[in-house]
Amino acid sequence: MSPTVLALFGFGMVIAFMVLIMTKRMSALASLIVIPIAVAAIAGFGPEIGSMGIKGVVALAPTAAVLLFAVLYFGVMIDAGLFDPLVRRVLKAVGGDPRKVALGTAIVALIVSLDGDGATTAIVTITAFLPIYRRLNMNVLVLAVLLGSANAMINIAPWGGPTARVASALHLDINDVFLPLIPAIAIGIVGVLALAWHLGGVERRRLGVTDVGPETGGFTSLRADAPDLARPRLLWVNLVLTLAVLAGAITRILPLPLIFMVGLAIAVTVNYPRLDDQRARIGAHAANAIGIVILVFAAGVFTGILDGSGMVAAMGGAFVHVIPPEMGPYMGFITALASGPLSFVMSNDAYYFGIVPVIAEAAGHYGVAPVEIARASLLGQTIHNLSPLVAGVYLVAGMLDVELGAMQRFGLKWAALMAALLVFGALITGAVPFVVG
Incomplete structure (x- = not known):
């Protein structure tokens, strides 16, 4: 099969997927599985569909394990009341002002994103702010947009993943790729805060400023329906354990899935020594965790066929x-x-190991340096963060209880705006040339 026909099948697969989920004619789960299999069969890859799909599933298995045990771990920490003081202080600081809530969301997401792990950023930020959004009746899609945009800006750092990938693929010094982008990233961060100001202002005009009282508006805990689950006397133990888990995730002292497995085992044993209580806590969060993992494995079928078919x-x-x-x-x-x-x-x-080297090779014939192509290839991460091929997008959708299509319909225009701002910043600072020669 010619590369042109193969490319048409690939673009057709992605377009069909996007149309079906954004028009709500098919669920993300069904689309991720049925569409690639159908397209691959039509394209003549019938005998190879099984091996390609399984290869994709296996490739995403570590990611699925991280999300599974991370969701369960932080779920137990929510039950134990670890985040209650944080939410109480944030709510006291932002009051009932949606604009302040949106700005707080962006600032916390920017800070937490420094750990380089998108799943952890999503879990911590959503855990802290979702109760506030719900209490004020704010649109939770605002939270999703600010979280994704903030994480994308910080994720360009060398430890975030994309920069390391492209530096490895093009055999470049990672500092040569990253350091010239710092001014553009700074411009992007200002853009995220401006977006928070705007979206918060929209919500403020829609809802007004809510009087939540002089303290915390009656907030008691994230699990107000079951206050007996809280373990306030173990607050510092849980905080130290969580910091240790995050430190282990950043330093990669152990494989990431194992870090959260160990963390969960310690957390549930320390906070809920009785076996019945442990089973109850795992069961309480299992539905959310399993739903996310199922979508990740379904995405593995999609990516496996898309990649394996060429x-x-x-x-x-x-x-x-x-x-x-x-x-x-x-x-x-x-x-x-x-x-x-x-x-x-x-x-x-x-993208970084398969496509960018091809682009860099072609660009080299016109005098565009590989390091400049490397920097340019990093500037679309805000859009990438809404891709159905990103496991974290299902985590966010699951925790916010919204459809992926709804997130994309609301968020893609803002993601494109933030990407355009990054491109503008890279051009005016010289990190990426508009034209050479």
């Missing part, structure tokens, strides 16, 4: 070949603009 490589090659030779000197700028859409339709691994 559609991803063909899609990248099609992008390179449609650029006229006279546009070659603009490859840095073009790559920056295309980084969002391309990383939306494929995983970071496929």
